[in-house]
Amino acid sequence: GEPADEIWTFSNRFGMQPFQFILRVIPDPTTSQNERVINPTFEVGFEQIIFSIDLEPNQYLVCDGHRPSRVYDLNWNFLYDAEPSVDIPQILDGQQEIKFYCHPDTKHQVSVKFKATSNPERLSVPLA
Incomplete structure (x- = not known):
């Protein structure tokens, strides 16, 4: 997706759980590397979560x-912690819209991967 405004549909089939994602800033080769993605913001279930950072x-x-x-x-070297504006919201079971906003002046793109996890499956090994 491109910065400014994006709306994605996410299907969670593993039950209600905390919102999880990985966002990457993809550089635009025609844009200065000094430009940043400022204040990335998600809206999940009408709850807005803002990260007051410059990526x-x-x-x-x-x-x-x-x-x-x-x-x-x-x-993947750790740089710093990023505190969200609110507690991480829950995503519900089923389909939902996730909105994304950031500073509108950048030409860099963002790639976002959403994650949902299921309960672990218990396996047993027969003893000989």
């Missing part, structure tokens, strides 16, 4: 459903 090209914002979220560089 550089090739940086990742990772939210594992808990506070704080974390920012990593291109090689």
